[in-house]
Amino acid sequence: MVDLTSLWDVVLVVGLVLAIAPWFGSYLGRVYLNRPAFGDVLLSPLEQATYRLLGTSPRRSMRPREYMVALLLVNGGVFLFLYLYFFFQNALPLDATGVPGMSWDLALHSAASFTTNTDFTHFTNESQISMGAEVIAWQLALFLSAATGLSVAAAMIRGFIRKDGTLGNCYVDLVRTMTRILLPLSILFALVLVLLGVPETFTNYVTAHPLTGGIQWIYLGPVASFQSISLLGTNGGGWYSANAASPLANPSAISNLFLVGVMMLIPFSTPFAFSQIIRRKSESWPFIGTIVIIFAIALGLFIFYQAATNPGLASVSGLGVSTNGYPVGQETRFSLPEASLFQVVSVYANVGANNMAIGSISPIGQMVLLFGMFTQSTPGGEGTGFATLLLFAVLAIFIAGLMVGRTPEYLGKKIETSHVKWAALALLIHPAIILVPFSVGVLWGDPGISATTLAASAHNFTSVLYELTSEAANNGSALSTASFNDTTPFWNVTGALVMLLGRFVPIWAMLQVGGLFASESEKPPGPGTLRTASATFTIYLTMILIIISALLFLPVLALGPLAQIL
Amino acid sequence: MSAVAPPVSGGPTPAPSPSRREPAPAHTTGQHVRATVVLLVLTLFVSGFAYPLVVTGIAQVIDPNAADGSLLHYNGTVVGSSLIAQNTDAPYLFWERPSLSDYNTTLGMITPYGPTDPALAEWFNETLAYLREYGNFTVNATLPIWFVSPSGSSIDPDLTPGAVLVQVPRVASATNLSYDFLTNFINAHTTDPPIPGLGVSYVDVLQLDLDLLPLIGRG
Numbered sequence: 001m002v003d004l005t006s007l008w009d010v011v012l013v014v015g016l017v018l019a020i021a022p023w024f025g026s027y028l029g030r031v032y033l034n035r036p037a038f039g040d041v042l043l044s045p046l047e048q049a050t051y052r053l054l055g056t057s058p059r060r061s062m063r064p065r066e067y068m069v070a071l072l073l074v075n076g077g078v079f080l081f082l083y084l085y086f087f088f089q090n091a092l093p094l095d096a097t098g099v100p101g102m103s104w105d106l107a108l109h110s111a112a113s114f115t116t117n118t119d120f121t122h123f124t125n126e127s128q129i130s131m132g133a134e135v136i137a138w139q140l141a142l143f144l145s146a147a148t149g150l151s152v153a154a155a156m157i158r159g160f161i162r163k164d165g166t167l168g169n170c171y172v173d174l175v176r177t178m179t180r181i182l183l184p185l186s187i188l189f190a191l192v193l194v195l196l197g198v199p200e201t202f203t204n205y206v207t208a209h210p211l212t213g214g215i216q217w218i219y220l221g222p223v224a225s226f227q228s229i230s231l232l233g234t235n236g237g238g239w240y241s242a243n244a245a246s247p248l249a250n251p252s253a254i255s256n257l258f259l260v261g262v263m264m265l266i267p268f269s270t271p272f273a274f275s276q277i278i279r280r281k282s283e284s285w286p287f288i289g290t291i292v293i294i295f296a297i298a299l300g301l302f303i304f305y306q307a308a309t310n311p312g313l314a315s316v317s318g319l320g321v322s323t324n325g326y327p328v329g330q331e332t333r334f335s336l337p338e339a340s341l342f343q344v345v346s347v348y349a350n351v352g353a354n355n356m357a358i359g360s361i362s363p364i365g366q367m368v369l370l371f372g373m374f375t376q377s378t379p380g381g382e383g384t385g386f387a388t389l390l391l392f393a394v395l396a397i398f399i400a401g402l403m404v405g406r407t408p409e410y411l412g413k414k415i416e417t418s419h420v421k422w423a424a425l426a427l428l429i430h431p432a433i434i435l436v437p438f439s440v441g442v443l444w445g446d447p448g449i450s451a452t453t454l455a456a457s458a459h460n461f462t463s464v465l466y467e468l469t470s471e472a473a474n475n476g477s478a479l480s481t482a483s484f485n486d487t488t489p490f491w492n493v494t495g496a497l498v499m500l501l502g503r504f505v506p507i508w509a510m511l512q513v514g515g516l517f518a519s520e521s522e523k524p525p526g527p528g529t530l531r532t533a534s535a536t537f538t539i540y541l542t543m544i545l546i547i548i549s550a551l552l553f554l555p556v557l558a559l560g561p562l563a564q565i566l
Numbered sequence: 567m568s569a570v571a572p573p574v575s576g577g578p579t580p581a582p583s584p585s586r587r588e589p590a591p592a593h594t595t596g597q598h599v600r601a602t603v604v605l606l607v608l609t610l611f612v613s614g615f616a617y618p619l620v621v622t623g624i625a626q627v628i629d630p631n632a633a634d635g636s637l638l639h640y641n642g643t644v645v646g647s648s649l650i651a652q653n654t655d656a657p658y659l660f661w662e663r664p665s666l667s668d669y670n671t672t673l674g675m676i677t678p679y680g681p682t683d684p685a686l687a688e689w690f691n692e693t694l695a696y697l698r699e700y701g702n703f704t705v706n707a708t709l710p711i712w713f714v715s716p717s718g719s720s721i722d723p724d725l726t727p728g729a730v731l732v733q734v735p736r737v738a739s740a741t742n743l744s745y746d747f748l749t750n751f752i753n754a755h756t757t758d759p760p761i762p763g764l765g766v767s768y769v770d771v772l773q774l775d776l777d778l779l780p781l782i783g784r785g
Contacts, residue, residue, distance in 0.1 A: 005763040050608065054601040060590040070593075073602040081606070124674040136614040140606075143613045171601045178609065183617065190621045191628065197649065199635040200625035202618075206635060208644045210652040210669075211659065211775060217671050218647050220635045225621040229613075241674030245718035247649040248635065253765025312682040316690040318698075320728070322711040328686065329678045331717055332663070332724040335766050357678040357718040360686075459680035480677040564682050 003307075003323040006335035010299075013257050013341070017264040018292070024265065025272020025284070031180045032154035032173065033277055034058055043179050050175050061166035064515035067155055068508055070170035071148060075115055075504075078144050082111035085137035086129070094132030096204035102128070105492035112496035114141035116503035117149055117381055119230070119237035119352055119476040120467075120495065122487045126241060131204045131221050138237060139226060146233025147177035149383030152507050153270060156387050159514030160278045160411050163521050167514050181266070182233060189262050190228035196258060197251035198224040223249055231262045234382040236352030236476040244342065244355040245331055256334050256355060260345050267349040267379035270386040278411060282533035287389055289538035290545065294378040295348055298368045303340045305364040326365075329357025340365075348372040350381030352476025359463065359479045363564035366462055366479060367557055373473035374549040376430065381474060384503075387510040391423040393532070394513065396544040398423075400530055409529060412522035419516050426509035431552045433498045434468045438556075446490040453483050460484060462560035471495050472502040638776060646772060651723040657700075657740040658782055659775045660733050660752075663712065664693055667720040676720055690714060702736035724768040727756045741782045751778070 030037040051057055062070065085092060086107040090100050102110065106122055110129075113120045114137075123129060129138075151173035158167050194200050199220045206218045223239040227249055230237045240246035250256055268291070275284035310325040324336050331339065334355065342355045347369040358369065372378065377389035394410065398420045401408025408415040441464070442451050454460050459481060466479035467486055486495070531537065593601065625633040636648045646652050651662040653669045662669070666676035679686035693714050703709070713729035734748045743751075755774045759765045 006765075007763070009764050053608070054604045055597055056593065056601050057590075060593065062592065066592050070598060070601070073598055074605060077602055077606045081610075124672075126672050126674045135618055136610070139613045139618070140610050144609060171605060174605060178612070183612065187617065187621060191624060194621075194625040194629050194632055197632045197636060200622050200633045201635070202622060203634070206637060206644055206647075208637070208646045208652070210646055210654075211640075211772075211779070212653050212656050214653065216646060216652050216669065218635055218637070218644075218650065219671055222618040222622055224625065224633075225618045228621075229617075240719075242719040242721075243675070245675070247651075247719060247721060247723060248647065251636075251649050253759070310681055312680075312684075312686050313690060315687045316694070318694055318708055319690070319714060320708040320710045324711070326681055327711045327715040328681075329716070329718040331719060331722050332712055332726060332768050333722075333765060335763065338765070355718070357675070360678040360681055360718075362681055457680070457683070459683055463680075480675075481680060482677045564680075 003336060006337045009257060010337045010341045013260050014264070017261055017268055018288075020265070021269040021288070022272045022284075025269035025274075026276040028150075028181065028266075028269055028273035029276025031176055032158070032168070032273065034172075034176075037180065039180065039184070047175055047179055051172065054171050054175075056169060056171045058169055058172045060169050061164075062169055063166050064511040067167050067170045068511055071152070071507065072504070074144065074170075074174065075148060078141050079111050079115040082114055082137045082141060083107050085133055086110050089130045089133040092130070092132050094135065094204070095130035097127070097130065099128055099130050105489040106487065109492040109496045112499045113471075113476070114138050114235070114237065115145060116474050116499045117145035117233070117235055117350075117384075118471060118474040118499045118503075119235045120471055120478060120499070121237065121241070121476075122492060122495070124241045125239065126219050131202075134226065134239065135222060139229065142226070142229045142233055142235045142237065143178060143182055144174070145235060146182055146229070146382045147174045149234070149381055150177045150181070150266070151383065152510055153383035153387045154273075154277070156390065156510045156514035157274050157277045159517030160413060162518040165515060165519040167511065167518055182229065185265075186225070186229040186232050189232060190225040192258060193224040193228060193255065196255040198227065198255065199248055200224040220248075227259075228262070231259055231351055231353060232266065234263065234267060234349055234351045234385075236346065236350075238353060244353045245329075245357070247331070247333070250355055251333075253334055253338055256338055256342055259353075260342050263345050263349050263351045263353070266382055267385055270379070270383065274386065274390075280411070280533070283411070286393070286532055286534070286538040286541055287386070289535075290389070290542045291379045293538075293542050294375065294545065295344070298348060298372060299341065299344045302344050302365050302368045303337050305362040305368075306336055306340055308362065310362065326361050329360035331355065344368070344372070347475060347477050349379055350376060350385055350473060350475050352470065354477055358466075358477055359481055363458075363462075363561040366466065367561035369477065370466060370469055370553075370557065370561065371549065373469045373475050374430075374553050375545050376473045378545070384474070384506065384510070388426070388506065391426050391510065391513065392545055392548070393541060394419055394423045395427065396541050397530060397532070399544070400540065404528075406528045409523070410532065412525065413517045413520045414523070416516075419513055422509040422512045422516070426506035427548070429501060429505045430472055433472045433501050434465070435556070437494045437498055438464060438468055441490065441494060444490065446488055448486055448488040448491045449484045456483075458560055458563035462564065465556055465560050467491075467495070468498060471498040474499060474503050638772070640776060640779070645776070648770065648773060649723065650721040651772060652721075654771065654775050657702075657736060658784070659778065660730055660737060660771050662771045663722050663725060664714065664716045665720040666716045669721055671721060673720070675718065676716075678716065678718070701733065702739060703732060704735055707732055723770055723772050725771050727752065727767055727769055730769045730771065730774070737778075741778075743781065
């Protein structure tokens with residue numbers, strides 16, 4: 001049975017983050033309202049100088065189309081830089097291990113992956129990417145993709161408090177996200193990680209001479225600083241290919257819990273940033289409520305099924321009993337609830353880091369993780385997770401309005417067909433870019449996985465489904481299987497397209513919805529207005545999320561993880 | 567329409583008035599390109615150079631040992647890192663958890679077996695057979711599950727105390743150290759959670775072996 005001794009620290013960490021979240025969320029809100037905030041003395045002059053260099057100013061607020069153009073330019077620049085760096089990494093600095101340049105398709109997949117905050121890697125970090133490519137190229141995307149997500153959320157939320165159709169200045173949002181949130185926190189968290197034992201050096205590797213002879217390469221680098229921004233920015237890329245399972249990246253139970261807090265901080269605070277910006281404190285509760293309900297159910301299921309007996313080991317005799325039915329791919333130093341907490345937070349906050357081998361966990365555990373990527377919003381990735389939840393809310397309020405026959409409105413702004421069309425586009429592109437490439441890939445008969453191999457076991461089916469879901473949700477966690485080679489040109493190119501569509505189509509829809517709200521003037525609430533800051537609406541929103549995701553994905557779940565336990 | 571545009575602030579506009587504000591002019595293409603290029607260059611300087619260099623500089627002062635990878639020295643050479651496992655497959659040493667990459671860090675994370683994959687049970691049976699053949703365990707001893715299952719990182723340096731204690735008969739016969747001595751030795755190397763439930767009890771096998779070497783006159 002489950003060893004529950006360790007549940008207290010799981011509850012403690014989640015409780016601490018939830019206690020900090022309202023305070024930190026209101027700080028985030030002040031940052032995006034350009035209000036006086038902590039650090040102005042030092043940072044304001046710096047920001048003003050930056051705006052002058054950029055040739056822009058906070059007063060030049062952008063409409064959705066212009067905001068999107070600016071975002072695409074910046075992200076396009078990141079993408080191009082990463083692509084070229086990876087392709088030519090052997091000729092660029094800090095390549096002490098002499099790794100070759102990436103092939104065109106691998107560079108494409110990697111550049112798309114990092115630009116879109118996915119950080120799904122189709123390579124082995126230790127032998128296929130140089131230290132320079134990680135620090136100079138990849139790390140640029142760690143910062144800017146996180147800043148992109150938060151800026152989009154801020155812009156969309158501003159729609160509720162504006163009437164001139166504009167959403168704010170994209171460049172200003174990106175700069176302030178860097179100076180006020182990402183840089184100070186990632187420096188602080190990186191130093192804590194060093195104190196917890198994580199390496200931070202520009203020595204690429206050390207040659208060790210093990211006790212029984214031979215040679216062991218110990219790969220090092222600025223691991224703490226990389227890991228800090230990677231998890232804070234819900235990127236999820238690891239310095240090591242074993243990510244946070246590697247003892248060098250996550251040395252102890254304490255570092256594990258600390259990293260959980262780092263991952264949770266911004267996604268769990270964003271609902272409070274929302275209520276700060278719209279100046280209605282109570283409106284954050286349906287969102288944080290929905291997030292906590294779904295997250296708690298997921299974590300509970302995950303822990304319970306990890307502790308259950310694995311039928312796959314029933315035929316093995318001579319093994320001692322264990323409270324962990326799935327010890328393969330788990331690390332000794334974390335208790336089962338602690339390891340599970342990291343993994344569920346990581347996938348539900350769309351970080352995608354792993355502290356275990358996801359491919360070896362219980363089938364129900366795999367399904368729990370898949371569900372988090374289907375909803376993408378409990379709490380979801382940096383900024384975009386909350387923006388997705390807002391789209392779900394728009395849809396839910398519209399449906400409620402249809403049921404009682406009233407014009408639906410939210411925060412004094414009418415929700416009309418055009419809002420719902422954009423919301424539906426953002427929510428429906430997700431299953432489309434998972435299921436269509438899945439079918440095409442299988443019918444195509446790509447050498448990565450043949451139809452026969454796919455049909456041979458439910459686990460193989462699950463791994464292809466997991467791969468595409470992870471890419472579509474910009475998550476980045478992987479359920480690797482030896483029988484699925486995802487590094488063929490077909491899966492590299494498909495993956496890159498899925499990630500780019502899964503990132504920028506919903507962002508476009510979020511900005512459009514924000515722009516529509518920003519063009520309406522606010523009306524006072526009437527007697528028929530749906531009260532959104534209520535327990536009823538919280539439960540209603542939770543149910544809508546579960547039902548929509550279940551309707552879309554139940555058939556594939558039945559063929560994958562559910563078939564595995566039958 | 568008023569021709570003078572008041573400054574657009576980020577904050578909510580005051581009470582609705584019939585006269586609409588003139589929004590600030592949109593950026594021209596040239597202005598967008600300039601802003602993008604400058605933003606990318608500045609961010610690249612900060613994220614790729616200033617940030618890692620500043621953190622490394624401070625890290626090398628506050629905890630140089632951790633910053634350099636917690637390296638272990640023995641007789642003047644680097645024998646490994648206290649954080650990662652290595653091959654200790656000798657009769658006189660305590661063994662680490664099995665590694666799918668044979669502790670080769672260059673290979674990174676190895677694709678593990680699916681939870682209900684028949685190959686998983688096969689792998690367990692083969693590993694158990696190997697361990698039983700060379701492990702010299704007490705007859706009929708069941709082997710702790712952590713001692714047989716591979717880790718996610720392939721370089722997990724820790725084992726549960728039970729999984730180390732089960733190796734005592736083999737190490738005792740290879741080193742002529744007594745059962746009691748080795749048992750106490752292992753207990754002394756067991757790290758318990760600082761507060762019950764914060765992590766688990768474990769033994770750092772590499773450290774255990776390093777401390778064992780001088781006692782048996784090897785190294």
